[in-house]
Amino acid sequence: MIRLLWTASAEVRYFLRRYMPSNDLLDLIRTRKGLKWGVPAMLLAGPYLAAAFWCTTLIESGGPGWLHLVVLLCIWNALKMLAIGTFSVVLLTKARVHEYRAQRQERSASAWIHRR
Template structure:
């Protein structure tokens, strides 16, 4: 039974990770080229929260109960979009520091090779 639940949760996670637009966007942002788009992606939290507010208004005026799931999903996606901004800034800083260190190491290795070159 536990194995069945484990397999089902893994399949659901794979499906959501692969096909849900917010997860696809987050995966693209986490790449080296996409890190610069993390802070602007935080702006997407606004429309998610607006849809959640609109759905709660519909629910209060007698709308269907399944809209609670839409509200939950919208709030969850808004939180993910808000979190990717600071995370992408930290990851971008780390990536740039790594590139700077590699470039500095390459320069020092080149200087060392020039100094140790034997004169002919």
């Protein structure tokens, strides 16, 4: 039973990693050059939530039941975009502090060499 659940979750993860464009966007944001795009990516949560709201109104007016899955995916993607925005700010700050320290250390080392 646990093996079946493990396999099913691995297959769902593979499918979502392969065919969901938001995952490609998240992979690009996680790079050093892409960290600056994390906060603008948070703005994508708005259209995802609007699509979820629109689908729920369709469901309430007698729409098909499979729209519940679309609502779930839209809300999940909105939460991912909100999370990557806050996470990218932390990572960007950390990277800039690390780069600043490396530059300061390099300047002090070159100043020490020139003093000799």
